[in-house]
Structure formats: structure tokens, C-alpha cells
Amino acid sequence: MSVLAYLLGSLPFGLVLTRMAGYGDIRQIGSGNIGATNVLRTGNRKLALATLLLDGGKGALAVGLTALAARTFPGHITEPALYAAGLFSTLGHCFPVWLKFKGGKGVATALGMFLALAPLTGIAACVTWLLMAALFRISSLAALMAMLSTPLSAYVIYKDPLLATMSFFVAGLVWYRHKANIQRLIKGEEPKIGKKKESL
Numbered sequence: 001m002s003v004l005a006y007l008l009g010s011l012p013f014g015l016v017l018t019r020m021a022g023y024g025d026i027r028q029i030g031s032g033n034i035g036a037t038n039v040l041r042t043g044n045r046k047l048a049l050a051t052l053l054l055d056g057g058k059g060a061l062a063v064g065l066t067a068l069a070a071r072t073f074p075g076h077i078t079e080p081a082l083y084a085a086g087l088f089s090t091l092g093h094c095f096p097v098w099l100k101f102k103g104g105k106g107v108a109t110a111l112g113m114f115l116a117l118a119p120l121t122g123i124a125a126c127v128t129w130l131l132m133a134a135l136f137r138i139s140s141l142a143a144l145m146a147m148l149s150t151p152l153s154a155y156v157i158y159k160d161p162l163l164a165t166m167s168f169f170v171a172g173l174v175w176y177r178h179k180a181n182i183q184r185l186i187k188g189e190e191p192k193i194g195k196k197k198e199s200l
């Protein structure tokens with residue numbers, strides 16, 4: 001199930017959709033990222049929204065299929081497999097085998113995964129993103145804080161150390177993928193939402 005989750009997560013919807021729409025290789029546009037924010041740089045909001053929903057959906061689907069397998073084969077696939085599916089779907093998006101392990105930053109896939117796996121944690125992360133984005137107008141900062149909230153909310157709301165541990169690793173992965181953004185944040189050079197060079 002972890003392998004399946006990784007393969008689902010590795011589907012590069014941003015790359016596929018932009019090519020189908022005639023925009024060429026999204027990796028040659030803007031930041032070169034395959035995620036929804038960079039797709040938005042094509043000027044096609046509907047395409048960016050579709051990328052966001054599909055990237056989130058593959059994280060949710062990985063968890064959903066694992067849950068279905070657990071019900072179909074009780075005793076063989078246990079609860080920790082759900083957490084593994086969540087982690088590996090995000091890994092797949094960040095390091096897709098099809099793109100020489102150079103993928104996205106994992107935010108949408110992680111949020112979709114959390115909404116399916118631990119809905120209240122997912123909702124808390126989304127609310128954190130919206131609040132931070134409204135206050136500071138910096139999407140990368142909002143994403144970082146949203147991911148940082150997940151281990152805490154997982155532990156406080158669900159009282160589940162294993163879920164909190166998985167959330168910690170997912171948050172760490174997303175933070176690692178944002179290392180260039182973090183450097184710009186420290187220097188005060190990270191552009192705000194709506195600016196041409198916005199990066200997430």
C-alpha cells in the first residue's frame with residue numbers, strides 16, 4: 001500500500017495539464033515547480049485550480065484506498081498502514097520517479113492526505129494557511145505554518161502519538177522542500193501573494 005501511495009503521489013498533474021493545455025513544460029515556467037502556484041503563472045486560474053484539486057485528491061485517494069484495503073483484509077492491513085500511505089503519497093509528489101525525483105513541494109498533497117486521514121487536523125491546517133495568508137500575504141509562509149500546525153493538532157485533537165509522529169515527518173519534508181523560500185523569508189526577499197515571483 002505504501003508503494004501504491006507513492007505511485008499515486010508521484011502523478012505530476014501540473015505537468016500533464018499544462019502540456020495538454022498547450023503551455024509546454026511547466027518546469028520551464030516561473031519557479032520550475034510542478035505545483036498549482038507555478039501553474040497559476042501561466043495565467044490560467046482554472047488550470048491552477050484543477051492542479052490544486054488533483055494534487056490534493058491523490059493524497060486523499062492514497063489514504064482512502066488503504067482504508068478500503070484494511071476493511072477488505074482485516075488483520076492484514078492495520079491502522080499504521082494509513083499513516084504510511086499518507087507519508088508516501090507526499091513523498092511521491094515531492095520526489096516522483098517519473099521526473100528523476102524532482103517534483104513539487106508537497107503542500108496540496110499533504111493537505112488532501114490530512115483531510116482524508118485526520119479531518120480535523122486537515123481543517124486546522126487549512127484554517128492556519130488562510131489566516132497566515134490573510135495576515136502576511138506570503139503563500140510560502142502560510143504553507144510552512146500550516147504544516148507546522150499538523151503535529152500539534154494531531155496530538156491534541158486525536159491523542160495519537162503515531163499520527164503526530166507521521167505528521168511531524170510530513171511537516172519536515174514540506175519544510176525541506178521549501179528551503180529556498182525559507183532563505184528568502186529570512187532575508188525579507190520572499191514576494192507576497194499576487195506578485196510575479198511568488199513561490200510555493
